[in-house]
Amino acid sequence: MNAIPGRIAPAPLLSVEGLTKWYGHVLGCRDVAFDLRPGEVLGIVGESGSGKTTLLNCISGKLTPTSGEVRFDTRRFGLTDIYGLSEPDRRRMQREEWGFVHQNPRDGLRMRVSGGANVAEPLMNLGSRHYGNMRQATIDWLDRVELDTRRIDDKPRNFSGGMQQRIQVARNLIHGPRLVFMDEPTGGLDVSVQARLLDLLRELVRDLGLAVIIVTHDMAVARLMADRLMVMKGGEVVETGLTDQVLDDPQHPYTQLLVSSVLQI
Amino acid sequence: MTDKPLIIVEDLAKTFVLHNAESATIPVFQDLTLQVAAGECVVLAGESGVGKSTLMRSIFGNYLPTQGAVKVWHDGAYVDITQANPHEVLEVRRRTLGYVSQFLRVIPRVPTLQLVMEPLLENGVAFEEAKDRASELLSALRLPEAHWDLPPATFSGGEQQRVNIARSFIRKYPVLLLDEPTASLDAENRAIVVRLINEALKEGAAMIGIFHDLDVRDAVASRLFEVSQFKAAA
Numbered sequence: 001m002n003a004i005p006g007r008i009a010p011a012p013l014l015s016v017e018g019l020t021k022w023y024g025h026v027l028g029c030r031d032v033a034f035d036l037r038p039g040e041v042l043g044i045v046g047e048s049g050s051g052k053t054t055l056l057n058c059i060s061g062k063l064t065p066t067s068g069e070v071r072f073d074t075r076r077f078g079l080t081d082i083y084g085l086s087e088p089d090r091r092r093m094q095r096e097e098w099g100f101v102h103q104n105p106r107d108g109l110r111m112r113v114s115g116g117a118n119v120a121e122p123l124m125n126l127g128s129r130h131y132g133n134m135r136q137a138t139i140d141w142l143d144r145v146e147l148d149t150r151r152i153d154d155k156p157r158n159f160s161g162g163m164q165q166r167i168q169v170a171r172n173l174i175h176g177p178r179l180v181f182m183d184e185p186t187g188g189l190d191v192s193v194q195a196r197l198l199d200l201l202r203e204l205v206r207d208l209g210l211a212v213i214i215v216t217h218d219m220a221v222a223r224l225m226a227d228r229l230m231v232m233k234g235g236e237v238v239e240t241g242l243t244d245q246v247l248d249d250p251q252h253p254y255t256q257l258l259v260s261s262v263l264q265i
Numbered sequence: 266m267t268d269k270p271l272i273i274v275e276d277l278a279k280t281f282v283l284h285n286a287e288s289a290t291i292p293v294f295q296d297l298t299l300q301v302a303a304g305e306c307v308v309l310a311g312e313s314g315v316g317k318s319t320l321m322r323s324i325f326g327n328y329l330p331t332q333g334a335v336k337v338w339h340d341g342a343y344v345d346i347t348q349a350n351p352h353e354v355l356e357v358r359r360r361t362l363g364y365v366s367q368f369l370r371v372i373p374r375v376p377t378l379q380l381v382m383e384p385l386l387e388n389g390v391a392f393e394e395a396k397d398r399a400s401e402l403l404s405a406l407r408l409p410e411a412h413w414d415l416p417p418a419t420f421s422g423g424e425q426q427r428v429n430i431a432r433s434f435i436r437k438y439p440v441l442l443l444d445e446p447t448a449s450l451d452a453e454n455r456a457i458v459v460r461l462i463n464e465a466l467k468e469g470a471a472m473i474g475i476f477h478d479l480d481v482r483d484a485v486a487s488r489l490f491e492v493s494q495f496k497a498a499a
Binding site for chain 2: 037040043154195196198199202206224227241242244245248249251253256257260
C-alpha cells in the first residue's frame, strides 16, 4: 500500500536553473531554480532589496544573468534557453508569448496614444492589419477588464490609476500569452481598487489558464493570487512551498519573521 | 467507490520551532496513526490545545509535519500529501480533499453567489450549472436570497459560516475535513448542516471533524479519536 506519485505531470512551461546575477561585487540573486507549469501562479515575496525584481527581470529576459539558464517552452523552438536565442528571436518570443504587467502603469503604457490604441498595439505588432477586427477585439477587452468602452479614444493620463492598470492588463493579455509576469500589479493602487483588480486578475488567470509569476511584498496579495511561493532574502530563496503552508506554517526564521510582522486590521 | 481507507495517517509527528522566540520548540504529537474509510466520520476529541486543528491542518497540507505520511486516496491511488509537489497537492485539493474552517476568507467585495460558484468554475463546470448548484445550496442553507448579490463581509457570523460551508460542500469532496463548521450557527441551521454532512457520508465521503457541540458530534460521529494519546513529550 505504498503511495505512488501522481500521474505524469505536464511538462514545465518555464524551467529556471542556477540563476545568478552579480552587479559587480554586489549580489542580485544567487542560484535560483524552479519549474513553472501551465496555469500555475508562482508568487515571489520578500522585502525591498531581497532580489525579487532582479530575479523577475532575469527570468523575463530583461536582464542577462551572470550564470544559469531560463528555459521556456517556445512555440517555435520548443523548450529552449531564452538567452541562447538571437536577440530578434527572443524579442519576438516575448511579444508573442509573454505579457508583463508593471507596478506603475506608465512603465507599461504609451502615454501619448489612446487607451484603445495601447490595448490594440500588441495585435498590430503581431501582424494584424484589419482595423475593424482590432477595434472589436479592443472593445471586447476593455469590457472584460470592466472599463467604459466609450472611452476607448481617451489618453491614458485621463484615466485614474486603477483604470490605467486595467488598460495595462488588457494590453498584456489581448494577444493570448501563455506566461505573464506581474511586478506588484496592485502596489500603487487604493485598497478599494486593489481588491476588485485582484479578483479580476484571478478570474482572467483561471479562465485563460495563464501561468503567472507575480512579485509582491504584500502577503495578503500573495495569499489571494499565488498557488505557491518563493521567499527571498539577500538574493537567495530561503523557502518555497504551497502558499498557505508557507504563510501558515513557515519554516525558515526569516519567513517566520516576515509572516509574524504583518499588521492585522 | 473503494473499500480501501480514503485517508491513512502513518506515524505522524508535528513539532513547531519558533526561530524568533529563542528557537522554542513546541511538540504537539508523535507516532500518530489513523485511518478513515468511505462513509466514516471520525471526530477528533480532546481539550483545547491538544492538537486537533494541528492534525487536521497537517492532513490538508497546510502545516508541514515533522515526520510521517498522510496518504489520501485520489484518482485510484494514494497521494502522500507530505511529499507531493505543490501542484499535486492543489490538484488533490481541487477534486478530492476539502477543508471547512471556522472562518470565511475571501476576496473582499465579491458577491456571495459568485463566491460559492467559484470552486465549480475552477473545476471547469459551466457558468449556468455552477449558478444553479450554488443557488440550490444557498437555498438549502437558508441564506436569504436578498443576500446573494452582496459580499459577505457585513453578514452575521452564522451567515458567513454558511457561505463558507456552501463553498466547500458545492464540490462534493470525497474526503472532507471539518474544523467546527457549526460553531456560530443556531439550532435550526446546525440541523441543516448535520443533514448535509450525513448525506455526504451516505454517498461515501470520508470525514474528519472537530465539533465542540455534543449534539452535532453525536449526530455525525462514527467514532471518536483521542489526539492526546499521541501527545509528544515536551
